[in-house]
Amino acid sequence: MKQEKMTLDEFRLSELRLYPNATGELSNLLREIGLAAKRIYSVISRNGEPGISDSTDMRNTSGEIVKPLDRYAHQELLTVLKHSLSCAGIVSEEEENILVFNNKGNNNSRYVVMFDPIDGSSNCNNCMTVGTIFGIYRRCTEAGTPCSAKDFLQTGRNLAAAGYIIYGVSTMMVYATKRGVNGFTLDPSIGEFCLSHPAIRCPEAGRIYSVNESNILNFGSAVGQYIKSMQQYNLAYPGFFTARYVGSMVADLHRTLLEGGIFLYPATEDHQDGKLRLMYECNPFAFIFEAAGGMAIDGYREILSIAPVNIHQRTPLFIGSRDMVTRLSRFIKYENRTGSGYPPTCST
Numbered sequence: 001m002k003q004e005k006m007t008l009d010e011f012r013l014s015e016l017r018l019y020p021n022a023t024g025e026l027s028n029l030l031r032e033i034g035l036a037a038k039r040i041y042s043v044i045s046r047n048g049e050p051g052i053s054d055s056t057d058m059r060n061t062s063g064e065i066v067k068p069l070d071r072y073a074h075q076e077l078l079t080v081l082k083h084s085l086s087c088a089g090i091v092s093e094e095e096e097n098i099l100v101f102n103n104k105g106n107n108n109s110r111y112v113v114m115f116d117p118i119d120g121s122s123n124c125n126n127c128m129t130v131g132t133i134f135g136i137y138r139r140c141t142e143a144g145t146p147c148s149a150k151d152f153l154q155t156g157r158n159l160a161a162a163g164y165i166i167y168g169v170s171t172m173m174v175y176a177t178k179r180g181v182n183g184f185t186l187d188p189s190i191g192e193f194c195l196s197h198p199a200i201r202c203p204e205a206g207r208i209y210s211v212n213e214s215n216i217l218n219f220g221s222a223v224g225q226y227i228k229s230m231q232q233y234n235l236a237y238p239g240f241f242t243a244r245y246v247g248s249m250v251a252d253l254h255r256t257l258l259e260g261g262i263f264l265y266p267a268t269e270d271h272q273d274g275k276l277r278l279m280y281e282c283n284p285f286a287f288i289f290e291a292a293g294g295m296a297i298d299g300y301r302e303i304l305s306i307a308p309v310n311i312h313q314r315t316p317l318f319i320g321s322r323d324m325v326t327r328l329s330r331f332i333k334y335e336n337r338t339g340s341g342y343p344p345t346c347s348t
C-alpha cells in the first residue's frame, strides 16, 4: 500500500515524542496557523470573486492600502490564535498596537505570535503569489499575567519557531524550529498540509539575485558595485547569473530558500530605514534561512541580533545563500574602509 505522506499534525506528533516534557502548545499554535491558512487559501483561490481584493479607504501601519483580504486574513489568524489558548497576544501588520488576549486561559499561555497576514496583497489582483509570515516567541513575562511589549521586543535569535505560508501554484507551509526547516504542501483533496520538503537546506552558493533594480542608483555604491560585478561576470560567462524579482517577498524568498541566490532590499531614498518590517517579515525569514544554512544581514549586523525598539520598525535586508551574502558584506566593509565599493580580489 502506498505510504501516505505525513500530515503536519503527524509530523508534529513525531517531533513531540522527542521531547517528553513538551506541553504541545507550540504544536497547537502551528496547527491553528495551518487552519487559518487553509481558510485564507480558500478565499484567495476564489480571488476572482468580486470585492475580495478591492481596496478599502484604510491604510495599515506600513501606509499600504488595506484590502478586505488583508483584514480577513488578520481576523482569521487572530481568531484561531485567541481560541488556541496557547497564545497570550499578537502583533499584526494590520494593527498599530499589541493585541493582548487578557483572559485567564490566554494569560496562562507560554507564547506570543507576530504576523503579516497577507504580504504583497496588491499582487492578488494580478493572480500573483502572496504569503502569510509568522514568528512565535516564548513569553519572557510571567505566565498567568497579561503579555506585554517586552514579550514581543525580543531579538530574532529568541524565536521558538518561524514560518510562512505561500499561496502560489500550490499552497505550502514552511516553518523552522532550531531543529531545522520543513515544508508541507496543502492537499485540497484531504484538506491537510502534507510533508513534501523535509529538512530544507538553502544552497551555499547561488546564481540568482533578486532586487528591485529600478532603485539601483539609490542603493549606495557597495550594493550597486556588487550587482554590477555579477553583470560583468556574465560578460565573460554568459548566463552564469540571472535576475528574478516577483515583488512579493514570500515568493522571492521561497525561491531563494529552495534554489539558492540572494534577495536584496536596501535602504532607499523613500525608505531610509529599509521598507521591510523587522519583527514580522525579516526576523521570521532570517530565522528560517539560518536554520537552513543561509545568512541574513542588514548590511552590517545579522538580522537576528538586532535589538528591536518598535514592533513596526523597518530594516534593510540582504538574505540568501551564505556565499553570496558573505561576498556582499565584503563589498560593504570595503566601501566603509576605503570609500569605494569594489574590493580587489572579489571572485564570485
Ligand code: P6P
Binding pocket: 119, 120, 121, 212, 247, 248, 249, 250, 252, 275
Ligand atoms: P517594491 C510587498 O508590498 C512588499 O512588502 C514585499 O512583499 C516585497 O518584497 C516588497 O514589498 C516589494 O517592494 O518596492 O520592490 O515594490
